[in-house]
Amino acid sequence: xxxxxxxxxxxxxxxxxxxxxxxxxxxxxxxxTERIVPELEKAGADIIxxxxxxxxxxxxxxxxxxxxxxxxxxxxxxxxxxxxxRNIRRKSEIPIVLMSYLNPVYCYGMKDFVKEAAxxxxxxxxxxxxxxxxxxxxxRRTKGKDxxxxxxxxxxxxxxxxxxxxRHSKGFIYYVSLTGIxxxxxxxxxxxxxxxxxxxxxTDKPVCVGFxxxxxxxxxxxxxxxxxxxxxxxxxxxxxxxRGKKTLVKEVGKFASRLAKAVHNE
Amino acid sequence: MLPNxxxxxxxxxxxxxxxTLMAALKELEAEYAKAKRDPKFRDELNGYLKDFAxxxxxLYFARRLTEKLNGAKIYLKxxxxxxxxxxxxxxxxxxxxxxxxxxxxxxxxxTGAGQHGVATATAAALFGCECVVxxxxxxxxxxxxxxxxxxxxxxKVVPVASGSKTLKDAINETLRDWVTNIRTTHYVLGSVVGxxxxxxxxxxxQLVIGKETRRQILKLEGKLPKYLVACVGGGSNSIGxxxxxxxxxxxxFIGVEAGGLGLSSSKHAASLLKGEIGILHGSKxxxxxxxxxxxxxxxxxxxxLDYPGVGPEHSYYKQIKRARYIAVNDKEALLGFKVLSETxxxxxxxxxxxxxxxxxxxxxxxxxxxxxxxxxxxxGDKDIDIVKDxxx
Numbered sequence: 022x023x024x025x026x027x028x029x030x031x032x033x034x035x036x037x038x039x040x041x042x043x044x045x046x047x048x049x050x051x052x053x054t055e056r057i058v059p060e061l062e063k064a065g066a067d068i069i070x071x072x073x074x075x076x077x078x079x080x081x082x083x084x085x086x087x088x089x090x091x092x093x094x095x096x097x098x099x100x101x102x103x104x105x106x107r108n109i110r111r112k113s114e115i116p117i118v119l120m121s122y123l124n125p126v127y128c129y130g131m132k133d134f135v136k137e138a139a140x141x142x143x144x145x146x147x148x149x150x151x152x153x154x155x156x157x158x159x160x161r162r163t164k165g166k167d168x169x170x171x172x173x174x175x176x177x178x179x180x181x182x183x184x185x186x187x188r189h190s191k192g193f194i195y196y197v198s199l200t201g202i203x204x205x206x207x208x209x210x211x212x213x214x215x216x217x218x219x220x221x222x223x224t225d226k227p228v229c230v231g232f233x234x235x236x237x238x239x240x241x242x243x244x245x246x247x248x249x250x251x252x253x254x255x256x257x258x259x260x261x262x263x264r265g266k267k268t269l270v271k272e273v274g275k276f277a278s279r280l281a282k283a284v285h286n287e
Numbered sequence: 288m289l290p291n292x293x294x295x296x297x298x299x300x301x302x303x304x305x306x307t308l309m310a311a312l313k314e315l316e317a318e319y320a321k322a323k324r325d326p327k328f329r330d331e332l333n334g335y336l337k338d339f340a341x342x343x344x345x346l347y348f349a350r351r352l353t354e355k356l357n358g359a360k361i362y363l364k365x366x367x368x369x370x371x372x373x374x375x376x377x378x379x380x381x382x383x384x385x386x387x388x389x390x391x392x393x394x395x396x397x398t399g400a401g402q403h404g405v406a407t408a409t410a411a412a413l414f415g416c417e418c419v420v421x422x423x424x425x426x427x428x429x430x431x432x433x434x435x436x437x438x439x440x441x442x443k444v445v446p447v448a449s450g451s452k453t454l455k456d457a458i459n460e461t462l463r464d465w466v467t468n469i470r471t472t473h474y475v476l477g478s479v480v481g482x483x484x485x486x487x488x489x490x491x492x493q494l495v496i497g498k499e500t501r502r503q504i505l506k507l508e509g510k511l512p513k514y515l516v517a518c519v520g521g522g523s524n525s526i527g528x529x530x531x532x533x534x535x536x537x538x539x540f541i542g543v544e545a546g547g548l549g550l551s552s553s554k555h556a557a558s559l560l561k562g563e564i565g566i567l568h569g570s571k572x573x574x575x576x577x578x579x580x581x582x583x584x585x586x587x588x589x590x591x592l593d594y595p596g597v598g599p600e601h602s603y604y605k606q607i608k609r610a611r612y613i614a615v616n617d618k619e620a621l622l623g624f625k626v627l628s629e630t631x632x633x634x635x636x637x638x639x640x641x642x643x644x645x646x647x648x649x650x651x652x653x654x655x656x657x658x659x660x661x662x663x664x665x666x667g668d669k670d671i672d673i674v675k676d677x678x679x
Contacts, residue, residue, distance in 0.1 A: 076581040077455065077567065079462045080305045086449055098579045123303055124566045128580030150303045150566070154293065175307040177469060182309060200307050201467040 023167045024116035024144045025192035028067050029227050029248070038244040039193075040284040041229055042277060043070040043120065043253030045088040047097030049264045051105045057260070060274040062115045065281025070147065070251065071106065073099055073121035080149040082204025084254040088261070099125050099134070103141045110142035118145040118171060118192075126159075135162040145169030145192055153189040160189070176200055176216055180223070187224035193249060194220060198232045204254045205235035214246040237283040244284045252280055289603070294483020294570075297606065299599035302482040304569045307466045315473075316484045318389050323491070328384065335380045339413065340370045342377075342495065346503035346660070351630040359513065359653035361646060363633070363663045364500050366524065373636065373665030374496060374524045375406035379475055381492035383410040386473035393472040394418045397461040399426055399454035399520070400591035400638065401433025402665055403477030408442035410475075418442040421460040425452040426590045433669050451584040454520075454594045458568050478521025479598030482569030486598050493527025500660060501531050508658060514539045514649065517662035518641045519559070519612065520592035522601045524664035529610065539611065541649075542601060543641045545587035546614035554586035558597040559605050559612040572599040588617035588673065589637035591665075615641040621677055623647060624667065636665035637673065 032039055042061050046054050058069055074089035074097055081089070099121070106117055119138065126134050126146070138146065145168060151159075153172055160170060169191035174183055177200060187194060196217065199210045213230060220228050230243050231251030235258075240250045259276045263269040281287075294300045302312060322328040336342040345368065349361040366374040379396075386394060394411045396418070398404030404420040411418035420437055424446045427434050437444050450456040458481075465474045479486045479493070497515075504512055515532060517525035519542040532538045547555030555561065558573045565574035567582060575583040575595035587593040604610035615623070620637055623644030628634045635643060642661050650659055667674070 076450065077459050079459045079568070080466065082463075090450075093581060100579075122566075124574070124576070124582070125580035127566055128563070128576065128578070149305055150569070152302065152304065152306055152309050155301055155303055173306045175305070177307050177310040179310055182306070186306070197305075197307060200469050202463045 023169060023192065024114060025068060025118070025169055028116050029193065032067065037285050038247065039067040039227070039229060039249030040065055040281045041068040041070060041249050041251040042066045042256055043072055043251060045072040045074055045085060045092055045257060046102045046105065047074060047092035047095055048088040048257065048260060049091070050095060051097060051101055053269065055105050055108050056270050057273050058109050058115065059113050060270050061277050062113055064274045064278035065285060066115065066277055068116045068118065070118050070120045071102065073102055073119055073125055075122040075125060078122060080202055082202045082254060084205070084257050085203050088257050099129050103137055103143070106143055107141040116144045117142065118147055119143055120147045120149065123148050123151050131159050131162045135159070135166060135168055139166055139168045145171050147171045147173070147195055149173065153185050156189060171195055173197055174220060176210070176212060180219070183220055183223050187220065187226060190226060193227040193229050194224070196220065196228050196230045196247070198230050198234065201232065203232055205258065206233040209233055209239050209243065213243060217246045237279055240280050241283040241286070244286065250284045290483060290487050294487065296600045296603035299572050299602040300483055300486060300570050302569060303566045303571065304482045305466055307469060311469050312482055312484065314389065318385060319484055319488050322385055322388060332381055332384055336377065336495065340376045340380060341368060343499045344368050346500055346507065349631050352627065355630055356647065356650040358650040358655065359657040359659045360655065361650055362504065362658065362660045364496060364528065364660060365663055366496060367633065367635065367663045367666035371406045371409050372668065373402040373406065374493060374527065375403045375477060376409065377495055378477065378489050378492040378523065379406040379410040382473070382475045383414050383416065386416065387414055389473065391471060391473040392416050393468065394475055395461050395464050395472055396420050396475045396477060397454065397457035398422050398477065399457065399593060400589065400636070401426065401430040401437065401669060402591060404442070404444070405433050405436050405440070407475045408437045408440035411442065412440045419445060419464065421445050421447050421457040421464070423447045423452040423454060423457050426454065429673055430590055430669055453590065455582065478523040479526050479600060480521040480568055480570065480596055486570065486600055489523055490526045490530060490600060493523050494530045496524065496527035496662065497529060497531035500528060504658065504660065511535055511538050512658035512660045513653065514541055514659045516541045516543065516642045516646055516659060518543045518592060518638045518664065519597060519601060520545065520556070520594050520638065521596070522598035524662050526598060526600055528662045533609070540604065540609060541645065542610050542612045543645045544612055544614045545589060545592035545641060546616035547586040549616050550614055553583070555614065556585035556587045556593050556595065557614040558595055559601060560614055567596040570599050572602045573597050588620060588677065589641065591636070591638040592641065613645060615644045619644040621674065624674060633663065634667040635663055636667045637670045639664045
């Protein structure tokens with residue numbers, strides 16, 4: 022069974038929400054990514070999103086833009102990221118999804134990508150620039166494989182589009198909390214709960230919320246309405262602050278464990 | 288008729304965008320389809336094109352250039368004479384009228400050379416809309432005059448410091464603004480790139496260039512030209528010129544890309560000649576990228592051609608071999624700039640100077656009865672400083 026599915030089954034039994042952490046792969050280095058992931062698992066993360074850096078991240082705010090740029094400068098590639106996931110898999114069974122703009126994967130070759138990613142222990146992929154309408158090719162490649170394509174819904178999605186997204190998305194639906202790009206914000210949108218109810222009327226797939234969630238308070242609030250909370254830029258900010266320090270991995274773990282407790286309502 | 292409903296020119300095009308933009312693109316598509324059939328919209332747009340922008344533009348016989356090259360007869364389509372100094376105004380007037388129909392009062396745009404930014408700021412001023420233009424820091428430096436013009440027109444110019452600090456990064460930043468302010472804002476994209484319906488819609492607003500040209504040359508010469516030559520960055524002036532001649536199989540299309548410091552260097556912007564198929568800024572087309580799918584940093588002396596992608600319809604023309612694409616490097620473009628200034632008394636923008644430069648080589652090889660039409664897409668006032676530095 023796909024690890025994402027297994028995780029949501031477990032969380033359902035435990036009556037808990039999923040805490041999902043996004044990391045830019047290779048920031049500050051791939052060997053550190055490899056060490057941070059198990060630490061995040063220990064801290065209480067349920068699913069890890071590994072961001073594939075791209076030169077033109079049009080859906081991302083400054084934090085992820087900068088971390089991507091630095092990662093690329095260090096020579097991070099999709100191939101190396103897959104190898105990193107393979108290494109992580111020796112130690113951990115935490116669900117791992119890649120988050121990538123379409124072009125690096127398109128350039129890699131959809132067929133090879135799905136085959137090799139699944140082989141390395143990747144459970145699925147999220148493309149911020151791929152609506153279901155354009156997904157036929159990659160979906161065809163995942164047929165018969167336990168590999169999920171996760172689609173995003175947003176506050177501007179009409180109910181017709183929500184149905185389309187719910188039908189295509191596997192594992193969970195990534196609900197973008199606001200009209201905007203990634204990045205920490207002081208306030209979260211007051212419409213999240215209402216919009217999630219709208220999605221729930223359409224599907225019983227888990228709905229996880231990301232974009233703009235950075236504090237324990239926000240995470241706790243969102244976890245009341247959603248099945249999962251995704252935190253990205255705030256974690257990357259912590260990585261950035263501790264870059265070059267021996268305590269980097271520990272500090273990221275500490276920050277994540279506070280957020281995990283908030284999401285898990287502990 | 289291409290593109291198809293999904294926005295594809297055979298294998299190229301589409302809508303590769305964040306979900307947040309999908310509803311707005313559908314709205315734009317629907318509104319544009321309605322407007323296109325609405326005679327009131329067409330009349331209003333034609334009125335502005337005529338009285339505000341100065342259409343039709345002349346098709347001018349370049350007598351001295353023709354004599355100098357001693358080959359084919361050369362005509363210039365004078366888009367440089369339009370208000371604001373380039374063909375970009377054809378598109379921005381159309382899109383502003385659409386924005387008005389959709390009730391969107393905030394206008395955003397990207398700009399490279401600044402011509403599209405100026406044309407957008409101008410149309411926004413005309414219709415009383417708020418206007419924000421994103422421009423790479425590198426382009427702000429090299430096209431300072433246009434930055435000042437935009438500000439005079441009441442637009443806010445936002446410098447973009449990310450990536451290569453040029454056109455592609457300005458587009459990224461404009462898309463980020465659009466995702467954030469999608470409910471109140473219309474994005475006036477300046478070329479035949481981006482997600483559907485932009486490549487189709489911008490082409491439609493620009494094909495007035497080719498329609499007029501076809502009528503004018505038949506009246507002047509009683510026959511069609513052998514070649515149409517135009518520069519290709521994103522590709523809006525060239526598609527605008529080519530498209531109405533698409534079925535005239537004997538008319539050859541030549542698209543001139545920016546060769547920068549040479550195609551064997553990595554410093555150029557020849558996406559069709561040197562790129563691979565990829566996805567950039569919402570559509571599938573030829574893209575300059577490395578083997579890992581990261582977008583290349585491009586170079587061209589002309590900011591308007593300094594872009595690693597190209598409109599999907601050009602990729603289609605390349606695929607079916609309807610157009611031929613070649614590159615002209617910085618030095619050759621500067622020569623085109625100089626020759627046209629001296630022989631015809633017209634200072635071209637550096638972008639069409641690329642097209643002129645190719646004709647310097649092409650015309651002498653043709654018969655005197657052959658006709659070449661160059662799209663003189665803009666004038667060169669904005670480029671005086673760059674040329675001054677380059678000559679020195």
